[in-house]
Amino acid sequence: MSEAIDDEGFITLVSNDGFQFVLPKRCAFASKTIRNMFNKNSGYIEAKENCVKFEEMRGAVLEKVCEYFIYKHKYSGYTGQVPEFQIPAEMGLELLTIADFLET
Amino acid sequence: MSRRSTSGSYVSGPNSALTEFLREKGIDASSIQALSHARARARNAAAAERRAQLAQQTAEAELEEGADENEEVGESSAAAGSRRRQNRKSTKDEDDDEQMLDIEYLEEEEEEEEVVKPRRGRASRATTEINLKVGGKRKRKSTTVKDTESEFEEEEEDEYVEEEVVTTRATRARKPTKAELKKKKAEEERRRGEDDLADELPRPQPGQIAFCASCQNRFTVTAYSRASEDGEGLLCHPCGKKDAPVEKAARKRKQTTRTNKKSNARAILDGDTSNVKSLQEICINTLAKYIDDVESLGYIGSHNVDKMSQIICKNRRLSNDTIKLFFEPAEHVLRFYDCSKISSDGLREIGALVPTLRRLHLNWCGLMKDECLDYYGTQLRQLTSLELYGAFNVTEESYIRFFQNVGSRLTEFGVSDTSRFTVNAVEALVDNCPELEVLRLRTLTHLDDECVRLLTGLPNLKVLEITNPQESITDGAIIDALNSFGSGLSELILEGCSDLTDETLHAIHSSCGRLDVLNLSGIDLITNNGISHLFTEWTQNYGLRELSLGRCVGLQSSSFARVIDHSGRTLEKLSINSCKDVKKDAWDFLQEFRLPLLEALDVSFVRSVDDSVIESILKVAPELKWLRVWGCNKITEACALKEGMVLIGREADILA
Numbered sequence: 001m002s003e004a005i006d007d008e009g010f011i012t013l014v015s016n017d018g019f020q021f022v023l024p025k026r027c028a029f030a031s032k033t034i035r036n037m038f039n040k041n042s043g044y045i046e047a048k049e050n051c052v053k054f055e056e057m058r059g060a061v062l063e064k065v066c067e068y069f070i071y072k073h074k075y076s077g078y079t080g081q082v083p084e085f086q087i088p089a090e091m092g093l094e095l096l097t098i099a100d101f102l103e104t
Numbered sequence: 105m106s107r108r109s110t111s112g113s114y115v116s117g118p119n120s121a122l123t124e125f126l127r128e129k130g131i132d133a134s135s136i137q138a139l140s141h142a143r144a145r146a147r148n149a150a151a152a153e154r155r156a157q158l159a160q161q162t163a164e165a166e167l168e169e170g171a172d173e174n175e176e177v178g179e180s181s182a183a184a185g186s187r188r189r190q191n192r193k194s195t196k197d198e199d200d201d202e203q204m205l206d207i208e209y210l211e212e213e214e215e216e217e218e219v220v221k222p223r224r225g226r227a228s229r230a231t232t233e234i235n236l237k238v239g240g241k242r243k244r245k246s247t248t249v250k251d252t253e254s255e256f257e258e259e260e261e262d263e264y265v266e267e268e269v270v271t272t273r274a275t276r277a278r279k280p281t282k283a284e285l286k287k288k289k290a291e292e293e294r295r296r297g298e299d300d301l302a303d304e305l306p307r308p309q310p311g312q313i314a315f316c317a318s319c320q321n322r323f324t325v326t327a328y329s330r331a332s333e334d335g336e337g338l339l340c341h342p343c344g345k346k347d348a349p350v351e352k353a354a355r356k357r358k359q360t361t362r363t364n365k366k367s368n369a370r371a372i373l374d375g376d377t378s379n380v381k382s383l384q385e386i387c388i389n390t391l392a393k394y395i396d397d398v399e400s401l402g403y404i405g406s407h408n409v410d411k412m413s414q415i416i417c418k419n420r421r422l423s424n425d426t427i428k429l430f431f432e433p434a435e436h437v438l439r440f441y442d443c444s445k446i447s448s449d450g451l452r453e454i455g456a457l458v459p460t461l462r463r464l465h466l467n468w469c470g471l472m473k474d475e476c477l478d479y480y481g482t483q484l485r486q487l488t489s490l491e492l493y494g495a496f497n498v499t500e501e502s503y504i505r506f507f508q509n510v511g512s513r514l515t516e517f518g519v520s521d522t523s524r525f526t527v528n529a530v531e532a533l534v535d536n537c538p539e540l541e542v543l544r545l546r547t548l549t550h551l552d553d554e555c556v557r558l559l560t561g562l563p564n565l566k567v568l569e570i571t572n573p574q575e576s577i578t579d580g581a582i583i584d585a586l587n588s589f590g591s592g593l594s595e596l597i598l599e600g601c602s603d604l605t606d607e608t609l610h611a612i613h614s615s616c617g618r619l620d621v622l623n624l625s626g627i628d629l630i631t632n633n634g635i636s637h638l639f640t641e642w643t644q645n646y647g648l649r650e651l652s653l654g655r656c657v658g659l660q661s662s663s664f665a666r667v668i669d670h671s672g673r674t675l676e677k678l679s680i681n682s683c684k685d686v687k688k689d690a691w692d693f694l695q696e697f698r699l700p701l702l703e704a705l706d707v708s709f710v711r712s713v714d715d716s717v718i719e720s721i722l723k724v725a726p727e728l729k730w731l732r733v734w735g736c737n738k739i740t741e742a743c744a745l746k747e748g749m750v751l752i753g754r755e756a757d758i759l760a
Contacts, residue, residue, distance in 0.1 A: 068383050075380045081364065082379045085386050089394045093402060096387035100405040104383045 006038070012051040013066060019059035021066045025050075027073040028066075032103035056101075061094055065102065072104075121737050124684070124711050307331075308338065316340035369757050372750055384408060392416050401429045410439055417441035417467075424450040431457040436486075443469040444494075452476045455483040463489040463516075470494050474502040481509035489516035491544065496522040504532040511536055518544035518569075526550040527558065534561040544569040544597075553581035560588035568593060572600035572626075579607040590615030597623040599652070606634030613637065617644035625654040625679070632685075635663035639670040647674030654681035654706065661690035672697045679706035681732075686710050691717045694724055704730040708753060714738035722746055 007026040011034075014020050029035045034052060037044045046052045054062060068085060075082045087095060119127075126132065308314045308325045316323055317337035323329075330344040331337070381389075388408065391398060392415045401409065413430060416422050423445050430438060435458050443451065443466050451472050454464065461484050466472070472495045480487065487510065492498070503525060507514070514537040519525050525548050533540070540562050545551055552575040559565070568585070570577065582604060586593075593616050598604060604627050612619070624630065635658065648671040653659050664686050680686055691712070702725040707713050713736040722728060722745070733739055734753035741756040751757075 065383070068386075072380050072383075078379065085381075085383075087386060087390045089390060089397070092387050092390040092394065093398065093404070096384060096391060096404050096408060097402065099383040099387055100408055102383070 006040075009050065013062060014051065014053040015057050015059040015062040016053075016055050017059050019062065021062060023066055023069060024073075027069040030069050030072045030104050033101065057098060061091060061098060064091060064095060065098065065104075068104070119684075121711075121735070128711075314338055316343055318343040365757065372752055372757070384411075388412055388415055392419060392421070395421055395426050395429070398426075398429060401432075406435075406437070409435075410437075413439055414441055420445075422446065428453075428457075433458065434460055436460060437463045439463075439465040440469075441467045443467060444471070447471050448473040448476045452479050455479045459483060460486055462486050465489075465491045466493065466495070468494040470496060473497055474499055477502045477506050478509075481506040488513055489542070490514070491516070491518035493518065493520040493546070494522075495519070496524065498522070498524065500524050500526060500529050503529040507532045507536040512539045513537075515539055516542035518542070518546070519548070520544070520546035520571075521548075523549035527552070527555050530555045530558050534558050538562065539564055541565060542567040544571075545573070546571040547574070549574045551575060551577070553578055556581035556585050559585050563589055564592065565589045566592055567595040569595070569597035569599075570601060571597060576603045577601050578603050579605055579611075582608050583611040586611045586615045591617055594618050595621040597621070598627065599623050600626040602627060602629065605629045606631055606637070609634045609638040613642055619645055620648060621650040622648055623650070623652040624656055625652045625681070626656075628655060628657050630656055631658040632660040632663045635659055636666045639663070639666040642670055645670075647671040649674055650677040651675060652677075652679040652681075652706075653683060654679045656680075656683060657685070659683040660685040661687050661693070664690045665693045668694060668697050668699075672699050674701060675699060676701050677704040678702060679732075680710060681706050682709040684709065684711060687712045688717075691720060695720055697724060699725040699728075701727060703727055704732075706732040707736065708732050708734035710736065711738070715740055715743040718743050718745075718751075722749070 007029055009025055010022050011025045011028050012020055012022050013028065025038070029038070036042060037052065038047045040047060057065070064087065071085050310325050310327045310329075312325045313322060314325050314329075314337070315321070316339055317332035317334075318339055319342075321340050323340035325338060326341075328344075329338045329341070330347070332339050388411055392412065395416055401412070404412070409430060409432075413422075416426060417440060420442060422440060422442055424447060427440065427443075427446055427450060430440075431454065438454065438458060438461060440446070446469065448471050451466065451469060452475070454461070455476075456479075464480070464484070464487060469492060472492070474497075477492075477495075477498050480490070490510075503519075507529075517533065517537070517540060525545075527550070533543075538561070541564050543559070543562070543565060544567070545555075546569065551570065551573040556570070556577055559568070568589075582598070582601075586608075590611070596612070596616065596619060598608070606629075608627075609630060612622070616622075635653070635656070651667065651671060653667075659680060664680065664683070705721065705725070705728060713733065715738070718731070718733070718739060721731075728749055730750050730752065732752045736753075737755050739754050739756070741754075743751075743754075745751055
């Protein structure tokens with residue numbers, strides 16, 4: 001499969017309760033699922049609109065996911081001490097299911 | 105292994121860096137002993153010769169006792185007198201210069217004495233008194249050099265000299281040793297230092313009033329007051345504080361680098377490679393932390409379930425409560441890596457709640473009892489693979505009942521650390537489970553040749569593991585087994601079967617064409633030739649994927665070359681841990697090959713490995729990810745590594 005991915009620009013992630021998160025594409029591409037959506041060859045409508053709606057995610061969890069995308073983008077390749085990414089205990093299981101879905 | 109230690113004093117394995125160094129330099133206990141013997145002999149011989157010479161001289165003196173005697177004595181006593189006067193001058197209060205003179209003088213005098221010797225020899229017996237005086241004076245002189253003399257000592261020495269001439273001569277001839285000179289020098293320096301201190305003003309006591317060396321303000325001295333940079337005086341509190349943050353920061357930096365180093369070393373050991381973890385990993389770690397509060401796991405993906413089980417078991421948090429989280433009714437695979445806290449009833453629930461289970465892996469299930477295994481046998485209708493490690497309470501009868509219940513459905517079986525799995529259980533296994541493909545027998549107390557011969561009844565066996573049997577397993581049994589199913593074997597692990605020899609290797613060579621994984625760790629009786637033969641013209645085998653020759657101390661560069669020649673293209677994992685005789689030429693040989701698939705390499709305790717060897721390995725093995733170098737103390741921090749490769753056990757990483 002050829003890689004026809006444009007990682008310039010921004011992307012909007014929408015939760016099921018209507019929260020919108022705008023972040024650079026290359027940060028969101030930490031998730032393989034999102035990355036595959038934006039492969040032009042796969043023809044997803046999301047690729048054209050630069051907007052992904054996650055029906056199974058509520059705002060609070062999607063916010064955490066976006067935080068992780070930024071965290072990962074900031075610290076990957078950094079050799080010093082990386083601060084720990086904090087997750088509220090009650091969100092752990094829900095986030096794990098979503099992380100499994102997003103392949104991140 | 106116990107057999108080995110009783111039968112002889114054969115010791116092998118990795119040795120300390122010091123031992124290795126001594127061995128390299130060709131120094132061993134016998135040569136040291138021989139050297140010291142030789143030295144002692146030489147010393148005795150010299151003493152004997154001297155004694156003989158002396159006796160001869162005395163004899164001569166007795167003979168020649170006569171005419172010129174008086175004259176001689178007069179001369180020698182006059183010389184002695186002048187010397188004594190000179191000597192008296194240099195008492196202990198005098199300074200170095202004169203002492204130096206004295207040393208020179210002593211040397212001069214010694215030369216002179218060489219000339220005088222025969223004459224004095226003649227005179228010695230006749231005029232004992234004078235001779236003694238001469239001796240006494242000489243003695244005194246040598247003590248002057250030592251810089252510790254006192255009047256009292258001198259007198260004592262005078263009396264002390266009334267001994268044999270041999271002793272006097274020995275003492276006189278002794279020059280001040282290096283150590284003595286050094287001590288003297290140190291003492292002088294100390295004395296001079298004391299003088300300097302006396303000149304200087306003493307440090308003001310805490311509580312006193314002093315003036316700051318920097319801002320000239322009055323201040324009260326405390327124990328924490330700092331000295332100014334030129335050492336002239338003390339600094340007041342504000343001036344002293346100026347430097348403090350810098351020092352503090354430096355100290356803190358040092359501390360953090362140390363802890364960083366430590367945590368990095370720990371992360372390497374745990375296998376954490378990237379510093380940014382995936383979101384799944386972070387979630388699992390968080391969940392594992394609060395596992396006691398989790399009510400159910402829900403759907404998190406089966407690979408995540410296994411990962412969760414691994415982490416919880418690693419933290420030793422798997423209990424009768426937490427294990428229930430993993431009981432999904434439709435699950436096919438369950439692996440628990442530490443069941444030491446799970447009661448037999450808790451383990452029995454697996455059979456009740458997950459009846460669809462096909463593969464079950466239980467580590468350290470020491471609390472398991474017979475009824476649990478019996479229950480599995482009747483309840484788990486789809487079970488094809490069971491691995492029970494550390495179930496030492498389960499009796500042989502229960503194993504036999506289990507095999508009868510499961511019958512030919514069982515394709516994989518593993519058991520370890522029990523003394524209740526004996527030949528009867530093996531017999532029942534072979535009779536009831538002919539479809540068995542994987543058999544792992546680890547650390548069984550009563551596994552012997554008879555058990556191994558019984559395995560010939562398992563024609564479908566693909567994986568055979570016999571690790572650390574507590575009884576002797578010999579070539580004959582293994583060869584019989586390999587003759588029956590060797591051609592189908594893809595994995596053969598004979599780790600720690602320490603009675604096997606080259607004959608087993610010959611059998612592997614002739615019968616195991618499909619072998620993929622071979623582990624011969626700890627079989628120290630196999631020789632260099634045996635390994636060479638195994639890998640020379642082994643055309644029916646297309647190359648091994650994993651090979652472990654750890655502690656096969658017979659392995660040398662030549663057979664290592666054979667291994668690379670045969671399996672270099674296909675090897676993914678290779679261990680030559682503790683093969684001390686793999687030398688530089690082997691690494692040079694490696695340069696001409698490529699190891700395109702090699703991912704993990706263990707060269708721990710192979711002392712010939714140094715920075716350049718590591719760099720050359722990295723060149724020929726582009727896929728290398730894990731490199732173990734415990735005990736390779738020639739590897740330094742300067743060694744150039746590539747990104748994404750983990751080097752485990754480098755001394756420089758561990759020692760702060």
